[in-house]
Amino acid sequence: MNIKLRDEYLLKRRKKRISQKELSQVLQCSQSLLSRYERGECGMSKEKIQKYREYIDQK
Numbered sequence: 001m002n003i004k005l006r007d008e009y010l011l012k013r014r015k016k017r018i019s020q021k022e023l024s025q026v027l028q029c030s031q032s033l034l035s036r037y038e039r040g041e042c043g044m045s046k047e048k049i050q051k052y053r054e055y056i057d058q059k
Contacts, residue, residue: 009019009035009056010038016059 006009013023020038024031025050044052 006038006040009053012056016056018056018059023052023055026049 007059019033020034024034027034027044029044029048033042037044
């Protein structure tokens with residue numbers, strides 16, 4: 001996911017009041033990994049990114 005799209009989804013997540021804790025449980029990853037991903041410090045698998053986007057879009 002490119003930086004612009006990552007930022008867009010971060011804003012969507014916050015607007016929908018989805019916590020990192022909630023989302024990390026859905027993605028089955030640590031909250032710290034999710035935080036680092038949203039800050040652009042690391043990547044995630046394509047499967048997790050797809051799940052991330054779907055969950056935010058469906059909420």
